[in-house]
Amino acid sequence: MTAPPGRRERKKAATRQKIADTALRLFLERGYDAVGIRDVAAEADVAVTTLFSHFASKEALVFEQDDEFERRLTRAVTDRAAHEPLVPALRHEVEALVRHCTGDDAGPTWHLIDETPALRAYEESMRLRHAESLAAAMTADARLTPTPTACRTIARFVIDAYSLARDADDPDAALDETFRMIEAAWEAARSSPRAAAAGPRPATPRGRPARG
Amino acid sequence: MTAPPGRRERKKAATRQKIADTALRLFLERGYDAVGIRDVAAEADVAVTTLFSHFASKEALVFEQDDEFERRLTRAVTDRAAHEPLVPALRHEVEALVRHCTGDDAGPTWHLIDETPALRAYEESMRLRHAESLAAAMTADARLTPTPTACRTIARFVIDAYSLARDADDPDAALDETFRMIEAAWEAARSSPRAAAAGPRPATPRGRPARG
DNA sequence: TCCGAAATGCTAACTGTTAGTGTTACGGTC
DNA sequence: GACCGTAACACTAACAGTTAGCATTTCGGA
Structure with missing residues (x-):
């Protein structure tokens, strides 16, 4: 091919x-x-x-290979071991991504983004896309039972965890804190009466499709 | 004055x-x-x-009186009764805001935003601002114990709940689901060892200040 | 060898946005 | 009521990102 x-x-x-x-x-x-x-x-x-x-666009000159971000998070969902729980797998990947950004070997690109409002705004505008992509992977995963809405929520949460950790003085502590909250929210979604009563979800997502 | x-x-x-x-x-x-x-x-x-x-900017022509959104959520935090729990108060306000957007009396403004990618992107870029404003109100509230990071997380979560509900086929169900998750996440943050051990937080937020 | 398509270039424009510089109308002061 | 500082507004011109239209080169395959 x-x-x-x-x-x-x-x-x-x-x-x-x-x-x-x-x-x-x-x-x-x-x-x-x-x-x-x-x-x-x-x-x-x-x-x-x-x-x-x-x-x-001009911004795209900086975010050229940004698909990698999307791919890595998606793969963290699809490629995890048979019964490996979702949230730790996601956390592991987010940790790696944060380290990649905050580390010295990341090159000065992140610094450039960090200090340029226009680039921050652009990146922010991509968060919905990334979250939607992650949510789609979660929704498509037959091992998971929560509804598409819950998947969307958790997906945005994970993206938020990433950006909050990047900005925090202590990324590890921030990740620790946010992922404890993510875990709790995810548990709540899994044990929700709606999810439990509905049983396995239909393959087709229900929500209005994302625009943009 | x-x-x-x-x-x-x-x-x-x-x-x-x-x-x-x-x-x-x-x-x-x-x-x-x-x-x-x-x-x-x-x-x-x-x-x-x-x-x-x-x-x-051109987008600002559409979002002229948008401060109202920020104010209402902030007031839901600061103006709630002495021992009224936070999350239900927030939920109540978000419900009202969603109804205001999805109702027929909202005028066609929301429709315009909904169908214009540029406006959606602009609104998205204001979400961080709104979340940060809400998080600041929560962080300043002496009745709450979680850390600034936890407040930021929940704040973004609440804003997400708003936008997810607006886009959902069934806003009420979506709100129900997301706020169940928010409640769980908030509980997790409140009972976190970090928050419990630290006791009352210092008045000054710790995280790196928001930019942009 | 030749044709079609893709990559590139040039020109010229459109659109959001701003700096520079005047002019007018208002508000407060004597 | 006269006067002055200033805020609101207008006009010109430009800058920066982006795109359409069309010419040109360069490659791949028939």
Whole structure:
């Protein structure tokens, strides 16, 4: 299915990479707001239109490989061992993600995001997407009984735990605290009369589908 | 402290109101994206700069009196009876807010927001602000013992409950479910060893202050 | 070899937003 | 009532992100 990439696709990937690298370098050198799209395009030696054919927006230049976040949390749900409980698996993954952000080896990217309001807002706007994706994975997991609404709630909760821990003075303590609350909420959802009475849920989610 | 407003302030308020009304009318007539700032300014017979001196952004034209949301939730915390428990008080307020949005008398404003991705994103970006405001009120409440982190978590949870209920097919059921989870999480935070051992918290919040 | 499609480029515009700079109308003071 | 400071407003011009339209190159496959 994945044939060896031809010259064309290699060139395209190279262009994209060059744009992303240039953008990150300039942003770190001069600050996000002080660097314009036209600066990035010029420095990367591409046209502005080419830049926008690779990245949907200026913010996307920073969050290029952000799908990884979504993938890792989703996999924490789907790839966990047969009877491994959900919440600890999620916590384990969130811990790793937080360490990846707050660690020194994370590179200065996180610092850039942390200090740029526009990027924080953008990331914030992706939280719903991530939460919805995680909720979908949970809802699709036949081992879980709570309703789609409960899955959505817990999913947002987990994303919140991530961002709260990142911002906390003591990430470990914050994670500890929030995940204790998540565990309790999850237990409440599992033992809810609604979930218990309904038995195994239908495969199709009930709620209004997410927009945007 | 509040002297009878002079002509000046009345004129200012009138201008602001005229802009907001015109904007809402045009947005509803032609759709949010199809109406430009310059259209609104022209139709309201003001300069673009005047418009921006009253409203910080195009989105703000729709969310003009949004502080009410923040105020109502905060008051649900501070103005509740001496020993009234927190979560039911919050739930009561959220229920009222959801009814206000999903009811027919809410006017078409909510519909507009609901169907415009840009407005949804903007509202999403205000959720952190609202949550932080609510969390601050909770943290400042001497009757509560959980830590600032726990307050932040619950606050975000409450805001999520609001938005989940609004989007749900059955808002009442969704509220029921999410608030059962909130109650459980809150109980877990209250009985946490950290909170219990620490006793009454210091008045100053510990976490890194919110940015943006 | 040749055709079609994809990648890229150039131009020009549109849209939200702001800085700079005047002008007018109001409120308080003498 | 005259006067002055200031807040509200307008006008111009620009900046920055984004996109449409169209030309051009470059590759992949027939």
